[in-house]
Amino acid sequence: MDVLAVLNLGDLAQAFSKMGMFPVFDVAYYIVSILYLKYEPGSVEVSRKSPVASWLCAMLYCFGSYILADIMLGGSPVDYFQHNSHILLASAIWYLIFYCPLNLFYKCVAFLPVKLVLVALKEVVRTRKIAAGVHHAHHAYHHGYFIMVIVGYVKGSGVALISNFEQLLRGVWRPETNEILNMSFPTKASLYGAILFTMQEAHWLPVSRSMLIIVFTLFMATSKVWMTARHSHSSPFALIESWICH
């Protein structure tokens, strides 16, 4: 009976880790990402003044992780832009969020219960991206553990890591801070996630990849939903960190 439960959990994890992300999860990812872009001060003015700059920023928010990972592995930074359907989908969402009459679409997706669901779905995509990034880097560099962590990290953090340059595109320059100097929760969690997935890929963790994906997804989704619901910026890591650093 017990063995069966374990098997079933393994099967569930397996199925979950193989589930397609396109289009439902990807749409949630694009919506939440572009929502965060709209929260940035001045981004609405930019969308009126220069739609091209606004569109480019939206694309960086949606596909920054692919761009960075492709750069890290020496590929073309616009490689992902060959997937026309993804780009068109993200562009449509950018258009709806910034230019929809009466701001209707924005109001719908920014409505808290809807947003919480979307945020949870976004974290599913983030975890998958980290796992895929580590796996991809492992394929290119079999023993390049640092490279695996770096690629998984940029796949999870995406645009946050280049926020200084994304802001520059909108005419904003804040050199005194950056995402490495002051890590937000998702960036820090991506780093830890990348380390975990690298350890799994190197067979240093006695756990299957699909199991790690489901556990990490649950942790990320719960944390982010909790933080979003509470409008909180305090990280779940704060307790551990204050304990280590004192």
Next chain:
Amino acid sequence: MDVLAVLNLGDLAQAFSKMGMFPVFDVAYYIVSILYLKYEPGSVEVSRKSPVASWLCAMLYCFGSYILADIMLGGSPVDYFQHNSHILLASAIWYLIFYCPLNLFYKCVAFLPVKLVLVALKEVVRTRKIAAGVHHAHHAYHHGYFIMVIVGYVKGSGVALISNFEQLLRGVWRPETNEILNMSFPTKASLYGAILFTMQEAHWLPVSRSMLIIVFTLFMATSKVWMTARHSHSSPFALIESWICH
């Protein structure tokens, strides 16, 4: 008789689109580009203080489009620097424009009638670069329409797109603006040109590539000569844009 005229026009376009750019057109391109660099405030002081920085900026002005396109397609950013004769030619022109005794060379090429001819020749090169960029991207990504537009765009705009970083090389930093936020006429025209050439490459335009090259060249050369002669910055697109945006 009429058919013959059309045939001849087709032949002319064909011949024009196959005409070699080196060295006459390329020289015009280098002269006008480095002329614009000399117009930049502070660039003469930089050429006295650090010839290496000045030379690098001149190279970015002349070959920025190749550097950006190579980066976009995942190649070596200095790939074009293997063409020693092009680099030497551009370096000679940089030397003449910045260091010629009595500023003689500069005075000759900045003399308006001469400059108008050079500006027209430069636009011939720009159009060819856009077409080549789109074609090159099409070769790498058969259905990557966004990539074709991006590569054609950076091939046409060149250094303008990285002007913030080119200025940084000269110790100037103006984060409040950039070429995407405030597009100048050549950048905007390059974007439209890249879209047109991509549509042609995808067979969505009922026109041959060589015909599009000759028409777009005529439009660009006329516009730029007109704007240069009138010292005007108002774009030929302004009328259409004000009509759309109101």
Next chain:
Amino acid sequence: MDVLAVLNLGDLAQAFSKMGMFPVFDVAYYIVSILYLKYEPGSVEVSRKSPVASWLCAMLYCFGSYILADIMLGGSPVDYFQHNSHILLASAIWYLIFYCPLNLFYKCVAFLPVKLVLVALKEVVRTRKIAAGVHHAHHAYHHGYFIMVIVGYVKGSGVALISNFEQLLRGVWRPETNEILNMSFPTKASLYGAILFTMQEAHWLPVSRSMLIIVFTLFMATSKVWMTARHSHSSPFALIESWICH
């Protein structure tokens, strides 16, 4: 007798140019590089506030030359990070220099006699990097003399060329200057060295590669040791430059 001396010198140069750099010379390189990072104002605060940012800066100081050369030749910027032992060694030295109790390690290696030895060893590595960079570029572009100079130059200068962005990582932004605009002695010497090694590779210099390596190493080590011992920033080139520019 005389011939024998020449032969022996040739053999010595040959042996010297084949000598392995790992781990003694590399350790010296890492120590001196991270020492310079610690000299930067604010870098100790960064190491307390964000160890990840501090570690990244240390890696840029140690491996910036590999990162830049890989970018220049179109490869993966993190390619060198596959050498786990080098990264671990550099990380250990970063840890000792920034976090060692009582600042003991720092005090040892910053003690002038020790530092002078380390500085000399570092210049051995720098010269080898320039030669290897030019050779590598020659392999990729047989007649790309400009590319050889560029790759040799970035291999010799390393992080100095991207110091603006390295500072940005630490929250510091000084756009009014950069290493190209105000070249320090090592950057300038790397440029001259890259030109010499390129001329050697193109068979324009009647001297063997190993001989050039030993002569250039001696020049660099002597100059840097002299400058470090005298706390001087005046370049050995200053005399020649003031003579040319007047």
